[in-house]
Amino acid sequence: MASQVDSHPELTPGEQLAVKWYPPAYDIRVESVPIPTIQHRDDAIVKVKLAGLCGSDLHIYRGHGGFQDPLIFGHEFIGEVISLGESFTPNATDRPSLYPTLKVGDKVVSAFTSSCGECHFCRVGFTSRCVHCLLFGIPILPGGQAQYVRVPKAGGTLFAITGPLTTISEPSLVLLADILPTGIYAALQVLQHPKIAPVITGVAYPFSGWTPLARLEGVGQLEVGDRELVLAVVGLGPVGVCATIALLDMLASTNLSYKVIAIDPNESRRLKMQAIYEGMEEKYKANGQFKVEAIEEGKKVVEGWTNSLGCNAVLEIVGNNSALTLALSLVRPFGLISSVGVHQAPPLPFTGRECYNKNVSFDFGRCPVRSLLPVALDLMKRREDVFGAASGTGGGEAEVGGTRSLVDKIVPIGEAKKYYEMFDKGECGKVLFDPWV
């Protein structure tokens, strides 16, 4: 079931180019490695068209990932199926829908972790903790910053780009592998949380959301002044920008009154966020205020907006303890910290007493991308005002690298070392590697 495997003219047949990381840290080499092959009947081999460099790659790059062995980087990629395992057969109608339908030559985007689509976690929608879950770009699962990549449990992991979806630009599709779903996840955790439910529903706790309790008399109804939602996004890297876009989009759909502040110390990131916001259609901004600020200025804005009560919730999209500490300082009592940053070895920077005294809730962890991919695609299709300009969905400016673009550059894979260095220093935004130029 395999189509032709292309090798780079300067490589030995059967070899490909890949971005390798060597321990202990900061050591990136673009090398020739064997082209992967089917190892299990549920595998697919994908010929990579574009692969993203992600903020969470930096944890490994800096040596904080705990890895002792070299690895091939990359957990965001799109491409074309060139080979499928035996499980892909029209008879496999009792399995996830790609097993009977996916064909060699199909265009696909992969979630940044593999997921079987068949275990308890996958069935419930928590695909990022599938019992077979593996992150692409670790020693036991080589990543997609390469010409070819092996995708395990491919019928559960991949998403086929067919029909009208094929008009979406390739840079935009790469955003579906991680950063846009992760941004949606951060925002959705806030708006679905019971601590936020009184504001959403206008009913006081404990009858503010679904409850197994019998409804008692005298349940408080909230007045308008108590129903304004004040939220902060900490971190405006590519995921933080996506989280802000998703949050504002969801808020616009609710008719809630809101104030959102997005905070980042990096001026170029703030300018990007501001430009994207300014490009949004007015109907998506009607019920709220939005500001972009550096850290100290952001704290003052929250104080002013809330009479020093603090935010209802903070979206923490950085993944270190200074971001968590800032989040706790910004959130009000009975508030929520929705943390999608990839955290590392240090202990959490909070005492139990601080958490108790603020009645704070936390949501930690990895986005179930495969479950949220259709939602992300829906957002991308609906919001031409953002994604047209930001990464080229077809209409709009379609300009990679523009002021409002979520993708800053598409560069040859051979320049990976340089762009890792620049990204690490905050000197560039979202970069995609083209493995074929």
Place this chain on the structure above:
Amino acid sequence: MASQVDSHPELTPGEQLAVKWYPPAYDIRVESVPIPTIQHRDDAIVKVKLAGLCGSDLHIYRGHGGFQDPLIFGHEFIGEVISLGESFTPNATDRPSLYPTLKVGDKVVSAFTSSCGECHFCRVGFTSRCVHCLLFGIPILPGGQAQYVRVPKAGGTLFAITGPLTTISEPSLVLLADILPTGIYAALQVLQHPKIAPVITGVAYPFSGWTPLARLEGVGQLEVGDRELVLAVVGLGPVGVCATIALLDMLASTNLSYKVIAIDPNESRRLKMQAIYEGMEEKYKANGQFKVEAIEEGKKVVEGWTNSLGCNAVLEIVGNNSALTLALSLVRPFGLISSVGVHQAPPLPFTGRECYNKNVSFDFGRCPVRSLLPVALDLMKRREDVFGAASGTGGGEAEVGGTRSLVDKIVPIGEAKKYYEMFDKGECGKVLFDPWV
């Protein structure tokens, strides 16, 4: 508006008996102190009938509360209003309902923290973080282990026991001040949480609960096997027992299939929990399994029940790092830790990576008792099979100190020192002080 103030025959007029704690730790003295008086127009003075000794008192008792000054202990009390500030007038119809209605001589139970009933937090139902919130039993707000207690913001803080409620036994009423609402809070945080929503609603994430997202096609429906809820309660002190009772009651009302394990290393606590469960009417147990185990046995039960996936959620009702560590070890990925224990100065015992890797959610903090008091009262009235026997609601055994009783002993306030020592060592269960014998 004040009625007669009774002084103990052996005390100077204007003086009363109170349980005082002296720093640094373990120093309890029952002393004569001045009877409190109205200090603010929203105050009430309550003549205490019974006052509870609570597990969270032990944090202060052991010197972990951070207090440098002596204090009068006690945040659970019931009694009779003997004096009211000027705010209590029939004209105060624009304020919380007790301001125009409460009278000298009325029987009241107090929430364990004061709350105004008028600020943003109170209106939303998060009364335990009222902007005027004070815990009873700290240096600036003397507690209720005394003959009299001053209640600030009394029109928001107190709950009047009138009409049919007057048939509820006084020991039961004391449970409404803290431990029963706190147990309900721990359980409700679990059942209202979005991580649990797929099991509750039978719909896969992200459409498992309320969402601002437009519903997309192909939303997964859960099969029966994915809808079993496996929950653990860590800690079977009086609050843990109340949490277990509340949790089982709520689960019975949902028709969900469930397995609940309650874990405590203390055998006498396990026996109490088991006896209360065995006394429950069968209709409240029909859909689930329930076990009570020590720690290591409990871990094995969870492994067996879940094929080593872990619990959907853990109710942490202890308030120290070993309980939190046990909770994290018991919970499955995408699980929740509902922590109502009063935590102290140590940092949380988790790394960011552990939290990320398990996609764990936490809810920390103090129960908003005043908001949950009507719910607790409803539970108490409905569940004669538990509360009749457990603390004497009127019917049933009404036997304080019985095998199934939530209240073990009512003792003279003069014996406070001895009972603090015993409670600290786990040698007695829930003790109430009678300040008048």
